[in-house]
Amino acid sequence: xxxxxxxxxxxxxxxxxxxxxxxxxxxxxxxxxxxxxxxxxxxxxxxxxxxxxxxxxxxxxxxxxxxxxxxxxxxxxxxxxxxxxxxxxxxxxxxxxxxxxxxxxxxxxxxxxxxxxxxxxxxxxxxxxxxxxxxxxxxxxxxxxxxxxxxxxxxxxxxxxxxxxxxxxxxxxxxxxxxxxxxxxxxxxxxxxxxxxxxxxxxxxxxxxxxxxxxxxxxxxxxxxxxxxxxxxxxxxxxxxxxxxxxxxxxxxxxxxxxxxxxxxxxxxxxxxxxxxxxxxxxxxxxxxxxxxxxxxxxxxxxxxxxxxxxxxxxxxxxxxx
Amino acid sequence: xxxxxxxxxxxxxxxxxxxxxxxxxxxxxxxxxxxxxxxxxxxxxxxxxxxxxxxxxxxxxxxxxxxxxxxxxxxxxxxxxxxxxxxxxxxxxxxxxxxxxxxxxxxxxxxxxxxxxxxxxxxxxxxxxxxxxxxxxxxxxxxxxxxxxxxxxxxxxxxxxxxxxxxxxxxxxxxxxxxxxxxxxxxxxxxxxxxxxxxxxxxxxxxxxxxxxxxxxxxxxxxxxxxxxxxxxxxxxxxxxxxxxxxxxxxxxxxxxxxxxxxxxxxxxxxxxxxxxxxxxxxxxxxxxxxxxxxxxxxxxxxxxxxxxxxxxxxxxxxx
Numbered sequence: 268x269x270x271x272x273x274x275x276x277x278x279x280x281x282x283x284x285x286x287x288x289x290x291x292x293x294x295x296x297x298x299x300x301x302x303x304x305x306x307x308x309x310x311x312x313x314x315x316x317x318x319x320x321x322x323x324x325x326x327x328x329x330x331x332x333x334x335x336x337x338x339x340x341x342x343x344x345x346x347x348x349x350x351x352x353x354x355x356x357x358x359x360x361x362x363x364x365x366x367x368x369x370x371x372x373x374x375x376x377x378x379x380x381x382x383x384x385x386x387x388x389x390x391x392x393x394x395x396x397x398x399x400x401x402x403x404x405x406x407x408x409x410x411x412x413x414x415x416x417x418x419x420x421x422x423x424x425x426x427x428x429x430x431x432x433x434x435x436x437x438x439x440x441x442x443x444x445x446x447x448x449x450x451x452x453x454x455x456x457x458x459x460x461x462x463x464x465x466x467x468x469x470x471x472x473x474x475x476x477x478x479x480x481x482x483x484x485x486x487x488x489x490x491x492x493x494x495x496x497x498x499x500x501x502x503x504x505x506x507x508x509x510x511x512x513x514x515x516x517x518x519x520x521x522x523x524x525x526x527x528x529x530x531x532x533x534x535x536x537x538x539x540x541x542x543x544x545x546x547x548x549x550x551x552x553x554x555x556x557x558x559x560x561x562x563x564x565x566x567x568x569x570x571x572x573x574x575x576x577x578x579x580x581x582x583x584x585x586x587x588x589x
Numbered sequence: 590x591x592x593x594x595x596x597x598x599x600x601x602x603x604x605x606x607x608x609x610x611x612x613x614x615x616x617x618x619x620x621x622x623x624x625x626x627x628x629x630x631x632x633x634x635x636x637x638x639x640x641x642x643x644x645x646x647x648x649x650x651x652x653x654x655x656x657x658x659x660x661x662x663x664x665x666x667x668x669x670x671x672x673x674x675x676x677x678x679x680x681x682x683x684x685x686x687x688x689x690x691x692x693x694x695x696x697x698x699x700x701x702x703x704x705x706x707x708x709x710x711x712x713x714x715x716x717x718x719x720x721x722x723x724x725x726x727x728x729x730x731x732x733x734x735x736x737x738x739x740x741x742x743x744x745x746x747x748x749x750x751x752x753x754x755x756x757x758x759x760x761x762x763x764x765x766x767x768x769x770x771x772x773x774x775x776x777x778x779x780x781x782x783x784x785x786x787x788x789x790x791x792x793x794x795x796x797x798x799x800x801x802x803x804x805x806x807x808x809x810x811x812x813x814x815x816x817x818x819x820x821x822x823x824x825x826x827x828x829x830x831x832x833x834x835x836x837x838x839x840x841x842x843x844x845x846x847x848x849x850x851x852x853x854x855x856x857x858x859x860x861x862x863x864x865x866x867x868x869x870x871x872x873x874x875x876x877x878x879x880x881x882x883x884x885x886x887x888x889x890x891x892x893x894x895x896x897x898x899x900x901x902x903x904x905x906x907x908x909x
Contacts, residue, residue, distance in 0.1 A: 421596050422600050424600060427841065544738065
């Protein structure tokens with residue numbers, strides 16, 4: 268039983284690390300939307316440094332190397348050296364690209380963090396919708412008459428078999444893409460597992476003596492559901508929800524990767540990977556970084572879910588032995 | 590048991606019908622009808638009216654719905670705007686290619702997953718078990734495009750062993766049957782490996798869990814007491830029982846397999862259902878989107894139901 272808490276701690280540490288990064292890193296990273304000279308600073312590998320030269324008329328250029336010959340400043344943009352009279356130059360600043368730059372010379376690290384904010388919040392919002400819908404559906408199945416239960420659950424079983432990506436793509440062909448529609452679509456098509464879990468757990472509760480006692484007191488079904496059943500669902504629901512969050516992040520990434528998720532210019536991990544994939548021969552790391560960010564989040568959430576699950580099982584076994 | 594399966598079949602039909610109706614009403618109720626989307630906006634109102642009548646758009650929506658539904662059920666799927674061919678032909682050409690990719694991808698997924706699980710379950714909670722657990726969780730967590738990007742970079746670019754896209758080179762038409770087979774196999778390698786690598790984690794996690802459950806059973810202890818080797822007990826006694834629930838798991842993972850191969854087909858330009866469907870969605874090719882959604886949904890829901898049937902037939906504890 269020691270494995271549970273340790274795994275849970277490890278998972279929570281990973282999630283905490285990622286959340287800290289996503290929330291605090293924008294303070295030190297450059298503007299994720301700033302386009303810095305695509306020719307001089309585009310498609311740079313990780314750990315690159317460029318010199319950003321700003322001229323009097325407000326234009327700026329970036330180059331990998333800088334040299335001074337008397338009154339003239341020479342800047343290497345791509346493969347060619349270009350010269351600027353020093354008196355026109357307002358400032359020369361070095362800029363680091365921790366994870367390289369994309370085709371437009373935007374900072375990949377900064378965009379990755381910004382995209383993380385988007386992808387994680389889309390995941391959490393659609394998860395909230397899915398959990399709400401699923402809980403309502405599952406509770407309706409338990410509280411309603413037997414035929415309703417059978418109908419609702421048979422529908423859930425069949426709907427669990429939907430090829431989600433196809434259905435989501437078909438829907439997104441006809442709706443205007445926005446953050447809101449993505450959240451609605453994801454949430455609306457992933458509550459079925461929650462409904463099944465809620466029903467199963469609620470049925471277990473219904474056989475417990477305390478439930479029979481509450482029922483014997485003549486409480487209304489709604490009160491029974493809210494006050495006497497729902498609190499017992501929190502642990503299994505939390506375990507299931509953390510795992511589901513990973514699935515939702517993967518689904519959103521696939522949708523955005525195909526160009527039907529979060530619309531540009533909002534970055535998301537999936538759309539960043541899609542942009543990177545267009546130039547994978549030149550810069551294979553461009554699709555790899557967002558991919559790793561997704562893998563890290565899903566791994567972290569799944570580890571937390573595993574830990575919670577083991578913890579729950581341990582509690583139950585201890586409870587039964589007593 | 591039979592009543593439960595029949596009930597599930599009825600529910601599956603309802604879900605397919607709901608999805609089909611959904612695609613119809615989504616199109617029918619979306620602003621701007623087909624005639625205005627397809628045609629040049631500068632055509633005369635009379636010509637537009639003729640176009641609307643050609644597509645039957647002047648009829649009330651419920652009549653259109655009923656005739657569309659009967660057409661779809663009877664396999665009359667209309668013409669694809671994008672490919673300028675009957676939808677049925679387009680889908681019939683794509684379906685076998687998806688089946689090839691899904692079959693070999695699933696094969697690799699199972700082989701890799703089972704191998705991982707057996708190594709893990711032979712010495713549970715050891716160093717290797719923990720390492721492989723982390724690896725299989727990592728495989729589960731990786732998005733398909735990450736695996737595809739790494740495989741492409743490694744085996745199509747740095748070491749160009751396999752072609753990065755399509756099912757065959759244009760000149761492969763002239764090859765013999767064996768030559769064409771080898772050509773397809775070479776092109777299949779990277780997409781199928783992507784399916785296998787992304788899916789094997791989930792399989793390994795599941796089989797490891799059920800193998801460890803089986804190892805707790807009395808019959809395993811009895812076999813060990815009889816003097817069977819540990820390997821024999823694991824492979825001959827525990828594994829078949831642990832694999833039985835895999836039927837359901839495979840059925841349940843079918844939607845993920847199909848959804849995952851959509852992305853993979855797009856990345857590797859594999860001419861299957863996923864790529865055709867993606868092209869249709871990008872081009873707003875309405876008949877192809879509708880028919881594709883209905884076809885893929887029916888296939889996956891049916892596969893799922895069949896897995897349920899197979900499981901109740903294979904497990905004597907459920908069979909009644």
